[in-house]
Amino acid sequence: MPKKLVGALLAAVPLLLAGCGGGGSAEGASGDAPASTAGGAGPFFGECGSVTDDEVAKAFGVPGFGTAVRNSVGCEWQSSAQDGQGSPHVSFSWYRGSPIGRERVGSELIGRPATDIEIGGRPGFVASFSSRLCELGVQFGDDFVHWSIAYADAAPTADPCRAAQRLAELTVERAVK
Template sequence: MPKKLLVGALPAAAVLLLTGCGGSGADERSLGDAAASTTRDAGPFFGECGSVTDDEVAKAFGVPGFATVVRNSVGCEWQSSVQDGQGSPHVSFSWYRGSPIGRERAGSELIGRPATDVEIGAHPGFVSSLSSRLCELGVQFGDDFVHWSISYAGAAPTADPCRAARQLAELTVERAQK
Protein backbone atom coordinates (compact mmCIF):
# COMPACT_ATOMS: atom_id res chain seq x y z
CA MET A 1 0.00 0.00 0.00
CA PRO A 2 1.44 3.45 -0.90
CA LYS A 3 2.49 5.63 2.06
CA LYS A 4 -0.11 8.34 1.27
CA LEU A 5 -2.99 5.85 1.43
CA LEU A 6 -1.66 4.27 4.60
CA VAL A 7 -1.29 7.66 6.33
CA GLY A 8 -4.83 8.64 5.31
CA ALA A 9 -6.28 5.29 6.36
CA LEU A 10 -4.94 5.43 9.92
CA PRO A 11 -6.97 8.47 11.10
CA ALA A 12 -10.10 7.08 9.43
CA ALA A 13 -9.61 3.73 11.16
CA ALA A 14 -9.11 5.47 14.51
CA VAL A 15 -12.37 7.43 14.09
CA LEU A 16 -14.27 4.23 13.22
CA LEU A 17 -12.75 2.40 16.17
CA LEU A 18 -13.63 5.17 18.63
CA THR A 19 -17.13 5.55 17.22
CA GLY A 20 -17.73 1.82 17.45
CA CYS A 21 -16.65 1.73 21.09
CA GLY A 22 -19.00 4.49 22.21
CA GLY A 23 -22.60 3.91 23.15
CA SER A 24 -25.52 5.32 25.00
CA GLY A 25 -25.78 4.92 28.72
CA ALA A 26 -28.69 2.50 28.23
CA ASP A 27 -26.53 0.25 26.06
CA GLU A 28 -23.76 0.27 28.65
CA ARG A 29 -26.20 -0.49 31.49
CA SER A 30 -27.69 -3.45 29.63
CA LEU A 31 -24.20 -4.82 28.96
CA GLY A 32 -23.33 -4.37 32.63
CA ASP A 33 -26.53 -6.13 33.69
CA ALA A 34 -25.79 -9.01 31.33
CA ALA A 35 -22.26 -9.35 32.71
CA ALA A 36 -23.54 -9.25 36.29
CA SER A 37 -26.13 -11.93 35.60
CA THR A 38 -23.47 -14.31 34.29
CA THR A 39 -21.08 -13.84 37.23
CA ARG A 40 -20.44 -17.19 38.82
CA ASP A 41 -19.12 -18.25 42.17
CA ALA A 42 -15.69 -19.80 42.12
CA GLY A 43 -15.60 -23.41 43.21
CA PRO A 44 -13.11 -24.86 45.68
CA PHE A 45 -9.36 -24.92 45.24
CA PHE A 46 -8.06 -28.38 44.34
CA GLY A 47 -4.32 -27.82 44.55
CA GLU A 48 -1.69 -29.03 42.14
CA CYS A 49 -2.69 -32.32 40.50
CA GLY A 50 -5.95 -32.42 42.43
CA SER A 51 -3.97 -32.60 45.69
CA VAL A 52 -2.99 -36.17 44.82
CA THR A 53 0.63 -37.34 45.04
CA ASP A 54 2.56 -39.25 42.39
CA ASP A 55 2.72 -42.26 44.74
CA GLU A 56 -1.09 -42.22 45.20
CA VAL A 57 -1.56 -42.15 41.42
CA ALA A 58 0.89 -45.03 40.95
CA LYS A 59 -0.88 -47.08 43.63
CA ALA A 60 -4.39 -46.50 42.19
CA PHE A 61 -3.16 -47.03 38.64
CA GLY A 62 -1.32 -50.22 39.56
CA VAL A 63 2.11 -49.32 38.18
CA PRO A 64 5.39 -48.94 40.09
CA GLY A 65 6.28 -45.47 38.81
CA PHE A 66 6.18 -43.03 35.96
CA ALA A 67 8.66 -42.08 33.29
CA THR A 68 6.96 -38.74 32.66
CA VAL A 69 5.09 -36.45 34.99
CA VAL A 70 3.83 -33.17 33.55
CA ARG A 71 2.45 -30.39 35.71
CA ASN A 72 1.05 -27.14 34.34
CA SER A 73 -1.71 -24.61 34.99
CA VAL A 74 -4.32 -26.83 33.33
CA GLY A 75 -3.60 -30.10 35.10
CA CYS A 76 -1.23 -33.02 35.38
CA GLU A 77 -0.29 -36.07 33.33
CA TRP A 78 1.51 -39.22 34.32
CA GLN A 79 2.84 -41.70 31.76
CA SER A 80 4.40 -45.02 32.57
CA SER A 81 7.56 -46.32 30.99
CA VAL A 82 6.01 -49.81 30.98
CA GLN A 83 4.99 -50.58 27.40
CA ASP A 84 3.01 -53.51 26.14
CA GLY A 85 1.83 -53.37 22.53
CA GLN A 86 1.30 -49.96 20.95
CA GLY A 87 1.21 -47.55 23.85
CA SER A 88 2.05 -46.89 27.43
CA PRO A 89 -0.31 -46.41 30.38
CA HIS A 90 -1.44 -42.84 30.97
CA VAL A 91 -3.26 -40.92 33.73
CA SER A 92 -4.39 -37.30 33.56
CA PHE A 93 -6.07 -34.81 35.87
CA SER A 94 -7.71 -31.61 34.66
CA TRP A 95 -9.46 -28.81 36.52
CA TYR A 96 -11.98 -26.74 34.56
CA ARG A 97 -13.12 -23.36 35.94
CA GLY A 98 -16.39 -21.95 34.61
CA SER A 99 -16.79 -24.71 32.05
CA PRO A 100 -19.85 -26.95 31.76
CA ILE A 101 -19.28 -30.59 32.67
CA GLY A 102 -22.08 -31.52 30.26
CA ARG A 103 -19.86 -30.64 27.30
CA GLU A 104 -17.19 -33.11 28.49
CA ARG A 105 -19.82 -35.77 29.09
CA ALA A 106 -21.38 -35.22 25.66
CA GLY A 107 -17.94 -35.46 24.05
CA SER A 108 -17.37 -38.86 25.65
CA GLU A 109 -20.74 -40.08 24.45
CA LEU A 110 -20.19 -38.76 20.92
CA ILE A 111 -17.07 -40.88 20.51
CA GLY A 112 -18.75 -44.05 21.72
CA ARG A 113 -18.16 -44.01 25.47
CA PRO A 114 -21.60 -43.97 27.13
CA ALA A 115 -21.63 -41.97 30.37
CA THR A 116 -23.43 -42.87 33.56
CA ASP A 117 -24.15 -40.69 36.59
CA VAL A 118 -21.97 -40.90 39.69
CA GLU A 119 -21.84 -39.02 42.96
CA ILE A 120 -18.64 -38.43 44.90
CA GLY A 121 -18.68 -36.59 48.19
CA ALA A 122 -22.23 -35.31 47.51
CA HIS A 123 -21.13 -33.86 44.15
CA PRO A 124 -22.69 -35.06 40.88
CA GLY A 125 -20.61 -36.29 38.01
CA PHE A 126 -20.25 -38.89 35.31
CA VAL A 127 -18.13 -41.87 34.46
CA SER A 128 -17.57 -43.22 30.95
CA SER A 129 -15.45 -46.11 29.81
CA LEU A 130 -14.38 -48.05 26.79
CA SER A 131 -13.58 -51.68 27.49
CA SER A 132 -11.19 -52.37 30.34
CA ARG A 133 -8.53 -50.00 28.97
CA LEU A 134 -10.01 -46.52 29.37
CA CYS A 135 -12.11 -44.65 31.91
CA GLU A 136 -12.97 -40.98 32.41
CA LEU A 137 -14.58 -39.55 35.52
CA GLY A 138 -15.75 -35.97 36.02
CA VAL A 139 -17.09 -34.39 39.22
CA GLN A 140 -19.01 -31.10 39.21
CA PHE A 141 -18.61 -28.25 41.69
CA GLY A 142 -21.12 -25.57 40.70
CA ASP A 143 -19.72 -24.04 37.50
CA ASP A 144 -16.40 -25.90 37.80
CA PHE A 145 -15.46 -29.54 37.43
CA VAL A 146 -12.49 -31.85 37.80
CA HIS A 147 -11.73 -34.70 35.43
CA TRP A 148 -9.63 -37.85 35.79
CA SER A 149 -8.74 -39.98 32.77
CA ILE A 150 -7.13 -43.41 33.00
CA SER A 151 -5.89 -45.10 29.82
CA TYR A 152 -3.95 -48.28 29.30
CA ALA A 153 -3.76 -47.65 25.52
CA GLY A 154 -2.06 -50.74 24.10
CA ALA A 155 -0.74 -51.85 27.49
CA ALA A 156 -2.22 -54.67 29.56
CA PRO A 157 -4.33 -53.17 32.38
CA THR A 158 -2.78 -53.46 35.83
CA ALA A 159 -5.92 -52.18 37.61
CA ASP A 160 -9.56 -51.50 36.76
CA PRO A 161 -9.37 -48.03 35.17
CA CYS A 162 -12.75 -46.90 36.53
CA ARG A 163 -11.89 -48.06 40.05
CA ALA A 164 -8.58 -46.15 39.80
CA ALA A 165 -10.35 -43.03 38.48
CA ARG A 166 -12.86 -43.19 41.32
CA GLN A 167 -10.13 -43.60 43.98
CA LEU A 168 -8.28 -40.57 42.63
CA ALA A 169 -11.47 -38.50 42.32
CA GLU A 170 -12.43 -39.35 45.91
CA LEU A 171 -9.02 -38.12 47.14
CA THR A 172 -9.40 -34.89 45.13
CA VAL A 173 -12.91 -34.24 46.47
CA GLU A 174 -11.86 -34.99 50.09
CA ARG A 175 -8.94 -32.55 49.83
CA ALA A 176 -10.76 -29.68 48.07
CA GLN A 177 -10.28 -26.38 49.92
CA LYS A 178 -13.25 -24.02 50.05
Protein backbone atom coordinates (compact mmCIF):
# COMPACT_ATOMS: atom_id res chain seq x y z
CA MET A 1 0.00 0.00 0.00
CA PRO A 2 2.75 2.57 0.69
CA LYS A 3 4.06 2.09 -2.89
CA LYS A 4 0.62 3.01 -4.24
CA LEU A 5 0.49 6.09 -2.06
CA VAL A 6 3.97 7.19 -3.16
CA GLY A 7 3.02 6.57 -6.81
CA ALA A 8 -0.14 8.62 -6.45
CA LEU A 9 1.76 11.50 -4.86
CA LEU A 10 4.41 11.42 -7.58
CA ALA A 11 1.70 11.43 -10.26
CA ALA A 12 0.04 14.46 -8.64
CA VAL A 13 3.22 16.59 -8.48
CA PRO A 14 3.28 17.50 -12.21
CA LEU A 15 -0.39 18.52 -12.02
CA LEU A 16 0.28 20.76 -9.04
CA LEU A 17 3.33 22.31 -10.69
CA ALA A 18 1.40 22.92 -13.92
CA GLY A 19 -1.07 24.99 -11.93
CA CYS A 20 1.78 27.23 -10.76
CA GLY A 21 3.16 28.09 -14.22
CA GLY A 22 2.84 31.51 -15.82
CA GLY A 23 1.86 30.08 -19.22
CA GLY A 24 0.29 33.29 -20.53
CA SER A 25 -3.09 32.76 -18.89
CA ALA A 26 -5.58 35.57 -18.55
CA GLU A 27 -4.85 35.72 -14.83
CA GLY A 28 -1.16 36.41 -15.44
CA ALA A 29 -1.99 39.06 -18.02
CA SER A 30 -4.32 40.89 -15.65
CA GLY A 31 -1.51 41.96 -13.37
CA ASP A 32 -2.35 39.50 -10.60
CA ALA A 33 1.02 37.83 -11.02
CA PRO A 34 3.21 38.33 -7.99
CA ALA A 35 6.60 39.65 -7.97
CA SER A 36 8.89 41.91 -9.70
CA THR A 37 7.98 45.12 -11.40
CA ALA A 38 11.38 44.87 -13.08
CA GLY A 39 12.33 48.00 -11.21
CA GLY A 40 15.33 46.41 -9.55
CA ALA A 41 16.47 46.59 -5.99
CA GLY A 42 15.99 49.84 -4.15
CA PRO A 43 18.53 51.76 -2.09
CA PHE A 44 19.84 50.97 1.38
CA PHE A 45 17.78 52.56 4.15
CA GLY A 46 19.88 51.89 7.21
CA GLU A 47 18.69 50.73 10.59
CA CYS A 48 15.18 51.99 11.35
CA GLY A 49 14.99 53.82 8.03
CA SER A 50 17.91 56.02 9.12
CA VAL A 51 15.58 57.83 11.54
CA THR A 52 16.63 58.43 15.14
CA ASP A 53 14.62 57.67 18.27
CA ASP A 54 14.41 61.41 18.98
CA GLU A 55 12.99 62.10 15.51
CA VAL A 56 10.37 59.38 15.99
CA ALA A 57 9.41 60.75 19.42
CA LYS A 58 9.16 64.31 18.04
CA ALA A 59 6.95 63.27 15.08
CA PHE A 60 4.77 61.00 17.23
CA GLY A 61 4.43 63.35 20.17
CA VAL A 62 4.17 60.69 22.89
CA PRO A 63 6.64 60.92 25.79
CA GLY A 64 8.24 57.89 27.39
CA PHE A 65 9.19 56.07 24.22
CA GLY A 66 11.36 52.98 24.35
CA THR A 67 12.54 50.97 21.37
CA ALA A 68 10.93 47.55 21.46
CA VAL A 69 12.54 46.10 18.33
CA ARG A 70 15.52 47.33 16.29
CA ASN A 71 17.16 45.60 13.34
CA SER A 72 18.17 46.22 9.72
CA VAL A 73 14.71 45.56 8.23
CA GLY A 74 12.37 46.84 10.88
CA CYS A 75 11.95 48.75 14.09
CA GLU A 76 9.13 49.33 16.51
CA TRP A 77 8.90 52.03 19.13
CA GLN A 78 6.35 51.56 21.86
CA SER A 79 5.24 53.71 24.73
CA SER A 80 6.95 52.59 27.91
CA ALA A 81 3.88 53.62 29.89
CA GLN A 82 1.80 50.69 28.59
CA ASP A 83 2.46 47.26 27.21
CA GLY A 84 0.65 45.28 24.53
CA GLN A 85 -1.44 46.11 21.49
CA GLY A 86 -3.38 48.84 23.29
CA SER A 87 -0.37 51.09 23.70
CA PRO A 88 0.73 53.78 21.25
CA HIS A 89 3.42 52.62 18.85
CA VAL A 90 5.32 53.43 15.68
CA SER A 91 6.83 50.86 13.35
CA PHE A 92 9.13 50.94 10.34
CA SER A 93 9.58 48.04 7.92
CA TRP A 94 11.72 47.59 4.82
CA TYR A 95 10.43 45.05 2.29
CA ARG A 96 12.92 43.77 -0.30
CA GLY A 97 11.49 42.21 -3.46
CA SER A 98 7.92 42.44 -2.21
CA PRO A 99 5.09 44.17 -4.06
CA ILE A 100 3.75 47.29 -2.34
CA GLY A 101 0.34 46.59 -3.87
CA ARG A 102 -0.12 43.59 -1.59
CA GLU A 103 0.36 45.81 1.48
CA ARG A 104 -2.04 48.38 0.07
CA VAL A 105 -4.74 45.79 -0.67
CA GLY A 106 -4.30 44.34 2.80
CA SER A 107 -4.95 47.76 4.31
CA GLU A 108 -8.05 48.23 2.21
CA LEU A 109 -9.38 44.76 3.06
CA ILE A 110 -9.35 45.57 6.77
CA GLY A 111 -11.13 48.89 6.37
CA ARG A 112 -8.29 51.34 5.83
CA PRO A 113 -8.94 53.02 2.46
CA ALA A 114 -5.68 53.82 0.67
CA THR A 115 -4.83 56.96 -1.28
CA ASP A 116 -1.97 57.48 -3.73
CA ILE A 117 0.84 59.74 -2.57
CA GLU A 118 4.31 60.78 -3.69
CA ILE A 119 7.28 61.41 -1.41
CA GLY A 120 10.59 62.58 -2.83
CA GLY A 121 9.41 61.69 -6.34
CA ARG A 122 8.55 58.14 -5.28
CA PRO A 123 5.04 56.66 -5.55
CA GLY A 124 3.30 55.21 -2.55
CA PHE A 125 0.11 55.07 -0.57
CA VAL A 126 -1.30 56.29 2.70
CA ALA A 127 -4.12 54.51 4.54
CA SER A 128 -5.78 55.56 7.75
CA PHE A 129 -8.45 54.53 10.18
CA SER A 130 -9.94 57.33 12.26
CA SER A 131 -7.52 59.74 13.90
CA ARG A 132 -5.70 56.94 15.71
CA LEU A 133 -3.99 54.92 12.98
CA CYS A 134 -2.12 55.62 9.76
CA GLU A 135 0.18 53.59 7.57
CA LEU A 136 2.26 54.80 4.68
CA GLY A 137 4.28 52.91 2.07
CA VAL A 138 6.81 54.27 -0.46
CA GLN A 139 7.96 52.26 -3.51
CA PHE A 140 11.60 51.90 -4.60
CA GLY A 141 11.82 49.60 -7.63
CA ASP A 142 11.02 46.11 -6.34
CA ASP A 143 11.30 47.25 -2.71
CA PHE A 144 9.24 49.45 -0.43
CA VAL A 145 9.39 50.99 3.01
CA HIS A 146 6.43 51.18 5.36
CA TRP A 147 5.70 53.41 8.35
CA SER A 148 2.80 52.65 10.70
CA ILE A 149 1.60 55.03 13.41
CA ALA A 150 -0.95 53.84 15.98
CA TYR A 151 -2.23 55.75 18.97
CA ALA A 152 -4.33 52.71 19.84
CA ASP A 153 -6.25 53.36 23.07
CA ALA A 154 -4.41 56.60 23.86
CA ALA A 155 -5.62 60.04 22.83
CA PRO A 156 -3.73 61.14 19.70
CA THR A 157 -1.18 63.86 20.35
CA ALA A 158 -0.45 64.44 16.65
CA ASP A 159 -2.06 63.62 13.32
CA PRO A 160 -0.85 60.04 12.67
CA CYS A 161 -0.65 60.57 8.89
CA ARG A 162 1.40 63.75 9.27
CA ALA A 163 3.75 61.89 11.60
CA ALA A 164 4.03 58.98 9.14
CA GLN A 165 4.68 61.37 6.27
CA ARG A 166 7.40 63.24 8.17
CA LEU A 167 9.16 59.99 9.07
CA ALA A 168 8.85 58.70 5.49
CA GLU A 169 10.30 61.97 4.17
CA LEU A 170 13.34 61.53 6.43
CA THR A 171 13.79 57.93 5.27
CA VAL A 172 13.54 58.87 1.58
CA GLU A 173 15.98 61.80 2.02
CA ARG A 174 18.54 59.57 3.74
CA ALA A 175 18.33 56.55 1.43
CA VAL A 176 21.79 55.43 0.24
CA LYS A 177 21.73 54.70 -3.48
